[in-house]
Every structure is written in structure tokens, then in C-alpha cells.
Amino acid sequence: MDHQATFHDLNGASVYITGGGSGVGAALTDGFLAQGANVAFIGRSDASAFVEEMRDKHGRAPLFMQGDMTDTELLHATMQKAAEAHGPLDVLVNNAANDKRHSLEETTAEFWDWMIEVNLKAYYFACQEAARQMTGKGGSIVNFSSISYMMGNAGYPIYTTSNAGITGMTRSLARELGPQKIRINALAPGWVLTQKQLDMWATPDDLAAHLERQCLKEHLTPEDMIAPTLFLASDASRAMTGQCMAVDGGVVVTG
Ligand SMILES: NC(=O)C1=CN([C@@H]2O[C@H](COP(=O)(O)OP(=O)(O)OC[C@H]3O[C@@H](n4cnc5c(N)ncnc54)[C@H](O)[C@@H]3O)[C@@H](O)[C@H]2O)C=CC1
Numbered sequence: 424m425d426h427q428a429t430f431h432d433l434n435g436a437s438v439y440i441t442g443g444g445s446g447v448g449a450a451l452t453d454g455f456l457a458q459g460a461n462v463a464f465i466g467r468s469d470a471s472a473f474v475e476e477m478r479d480k481h482g483r484a485p486l487f488m489q490g491d492m493t494d495t496e497l498l499h500a501t502m503q504k505a506a507e508a509h510g511p512l513d514v515l516v517n518n519a520a521n522d523k524r525h526s527l528e529e530t531t532a533e534f535w536d537w538m539i540e541v542n543l544k545a546y547y548f549a550c551q552e553a554a555r556q557m558t559g560k561g562g563s564i565v566n567f568s569s570i571s572y573m574m575g576n577a578g579y580p581i582y583t584t585s586n587a588g589i590t591g592m593t594r595s596l597a598r599e600l601g602p603q604k605i606r607i608n609a610l611a612p613g614w615v616l617t618q619k620q621l622d623m624w625a626t627p628d629d630l631a632a633h634l635e636r637q638c639l640k641e642h643l644t645p646e647d648m649i650a651p652t653l654f655l656a657s658d659a660s661r662a663m664t665g666q667c668m669a670v671d672g673g674v675v676v677t678g
């Protein structure tokens with residue numbers, strides 16, 4: 424991580440990350456701990472081995488709470504536990520999502536509801552509890568979206584619908600929360616080669632085709648998401664809210 428900057432205001436910050444125990448989320452937990460932040464995270468699967476790895480590496484363990492974030496009461500309870508352990512949240516990172524493949528034809532109403540619960544509802548209600556904790560002192564929320572909807576990708580339409588919804592939600596909540604000095608921005612990664620992506624979706628042909636679309640000819644890693652997230656979390660971006668920042672190696676070139 425020698426290319427990582429130091430964000431002094433994150434030292435001692437109370438940070439909550441959804442899905443902070445694997446994939447991009449694990450890199451974020453590592454990155455915030457390296458800044459001296461106190462990290463709490465929720466995840467579905469057991470992350471105790473990762474917690475111990477972080478304790479060995481940083482001399483401080485993240486607070487892991489196992490559970491399903493689509494249960495709003497449980498989600499809020501874990502965020503309150505994070506506040507009891509580390510103080511009211513300074514930073515929320517809505518990172519956990521599910522990009523399970525599906526087609527329009529095969530979609531049932533139950534599957535639609537479940538995908539929206541994971542990819543939108545949990546984001547929204549995490550923002551609700553974070554805003555309660557941040558009111559009066561301010562804070563920063565980072566919502567992970569994806570360039571997938573900007574590319575018009577096929578194969579996971581409810582996921583891309585949610586990703587578009589996340590940027591809309593981010594803009595409206597920025598307007599609502601700005602007077603409380605709570606900033607909220609979206610971060611839209613390109614294709615990040617987590618172990619799960621490599622195991623499940625990344626065929627050599629698709630990887631080559633994607634690299635062709637990037638200006639920069641190197642695949643993205645979970646570690647590439649750390650500094651952009653820290654920047655949005657920190658006061659370094661104090662004048663930014665309601666934005667969607669693409670970190671994609673230059674697939675989506677706008678302006
Ligand atoms: N990996 C990629 O290529 C890209 C990822 N992104 C976004 O980046 C973020 C992270 O992606 P990945 O690390 O690839 O995801 P992942 O699928 O590898 O990890 C997701 C994490 O969220 C947790 N999680 C999922 N559903 C949950 C639930 N109901 N309750 C509690 N925890 C739950 C999982 O346990 C896991 O730790 C997501 O928001 C995704 O949309 C965006 C573009 C590309």
C-alpha cells in the first residue's frame with residue numbers, strides 16, 4: 424500500500440462498512456485501519472479469520488457483526504453497537520451488494536424484491552441510521568455504485584437498476600443532509616478483480632474485452648478502491664457532496 428495517502432482526520436474516526444470482510448470491503452477495512460480509524464462491519468459469512476489477520480497487521484481488530492443487512496432492525500442494531508464501541512459514526516461506507524446474474528425472462532417477483540432489498544433498501548436504511556448518528560457533528564457517507572449501468576451491461580438488470588438508483592438516492596440525500604454537514608457521495612468502480620469475480624464471472628475473453636474499453640491497460644484490484652474511498656470519507660473532499668465518482672481505469676469518459 425505504498426501509494427496510499429494519509430488522511431489525518433480519519434485517525435480515530437468511527438467507521439462502519441457493510442460487507443467489510445471480503446472482496447473490496449476487506450480492502451477498505453484494511454485501508455481505514457491503516458489510517459488509525461476504528462472500523463466496524465457487517466457481513467453474512469463468518470469473518471473471524473480476517474478479523475485476526477487485521478489484528479495481527481494493525482494491532483487493532485475491526486468489530487465484526489455477522490448478520491443479514493436486509494433485516495433493517497438488525498442493521499440498525501449493529502450500527503448502534505458500532506457507536507457504543509467507537510463513538511457515533513463519522514463515516515458510513517455502503518459497500519455490500521450482490522451482482523447475481525439473471526435475465527428479465529427468468530425474474531420472479533420474489534427475486535426482484537430480494538435484489539432490491541440487498542442492493543437498494545439496505546443502503547437507504549443504513550443512511551437513515553448514519554444520519555441520526557451524524558446529526559449535530561457531521562460526517563461522510565460513501566455509497567458504492569458501479570459503472571455497469573452507465574455501460575448498459577446486460578446479464579444483471581436488477582443490479583444495474585439498483586446502481587442507477589444509488590446515484591439518484593445519493594443526490595437527493597445530499598440535499599436533505601447537507602444542512603447537517605453530512606456529505607454523501609457515490610463511488611462507481613469499473614471491473615475490480617476480486618477473488619469472487621475471478622472465480623465466478625471473469626472469462627479470458629471478457630477480461631480482454633473490458634481492458635480494451637479502459638484507457639488504462641491494467642485491471643483494477645480491490646486495493647485500487649482504498650484511496651478514492653478514503654478521499655471521499657475524509658475532510659479532503661469537504662466541498663464535495665451528491666457526486667458520483669467513477670474509478671474505472673477510464674471506461675466511462677465524460678465531460
Ligand atoms: N467487483 C467488481 O468488479 C465491482 C464491484 N462494485 C461494487 O463494489 C462493492 C463491493 O463489491 P465486491 O467486493 O465485488 O462484492 P462481493 O460480492 O465480493 O462482497 C460483498 C460483501 O457484502 C456482503 N453482503 C452481501 N449481501 C449481504 C447481506 N444481505 N447482508 C450482509 N452482508 C452482505 C458479503 O458477505 C460480502 O462480504 C459493491 O457495491 C459492488 O456493487 C462495482 C463495480 C464492480
Ligand SMILES: O=C(O)C(=O)C[C@H](O)C(=O)CO
Binds near residue numbers: 522569570576612613
Ligand atoms: O458492477 C459490476 O459487477 C461491474 O461493473 C463489473 C464489470 O464492469 C463487468 O462485468 C464488465 O464486463
